[in-house]
Amino acid sequence: MSKKKTEAAETGLDELNDSLTNVTRRVQENKKLLAIISLVVLGICAILIAYVYFFRNPAMARSNDSIGEADLALAQGNDSTALVTYKKLADDGSYDAGNRAALNAAILLYQKGAEALSAGKDAEAKKNFEEALRYAEDYSEKDDIVGAAAYGLQGDCLVNLDRLDDAAGKFNKAVKVSDNNPAYTPYFMLKLARVYEAQKKYGEQLRVFKQIKSEYPAYCGQHRVDLDAMIELATLRSK
Secondary structure, eight states, X not given: OOHHHHHHHHHHHHHHHHHHHHXXXXXXXXXXXXXXXXXXXXXXXXHHHHIIIIIIHXXXXXXXXXXXXXHHHHHTTOHHHHHHHHHHHHHHTOHHHHHHHHHHHHHHHHHHHHHHHHTTXXXXXXXXXXXXXXXXXXXXXXXXXXHHHHHHHHHHHHHHTTOHHHHHHHHHHHHHHTTTOTTTHHHHHHHHHHHHHHTTOHHHHHHHHHHHHHHOHHHHHHTTOOHHHHHHHHHHHHO
């Protein structure tokens, strides 16, 4: 082999070795980087696991215990004691227990408002209805029927606060969320019709009555609702 060919071969071999060295170095660097990333991911996972087992799960257990105690107090007729616990859980945002507690608190506060209204304590009633509305709005619907009931409760609060436009919106939402349930959807529709009557929107009231008769003919018979008389009166008023 000539000297030039030998030098060329040696130069090519050196370049190949350098290239292989660079590739090896990059592989090693990538391995180090991947190892670091893996450690970071594992660290995050360890923190999450620790949070779930040592903080979240015990906190959830305490919340469930607390709402269980509130449910027991309510069953025993201690409404005030139950309400204090429900409000605390709801205000703390304590997981699923806090969500249910918000709705339970709203129901009890609405009942207090209705009792105060019957006793002629209008200012106290208004305060209870406003607080009931706030807790009912904090509830996140998890179920069609319970979610619809929560919207219905908001509508009831708004009616008692003389916010009829807002009440109609909530009852419409309750109708939609109840998803054509034959036992509940017409119930919310009747509430909506009463709001339209209070607003003197008799045409809208008539439309709702006719929809109930067309889509839920069995409901009124089961609940002794004289829908035909309601339709007749709404028809006269709408003219």
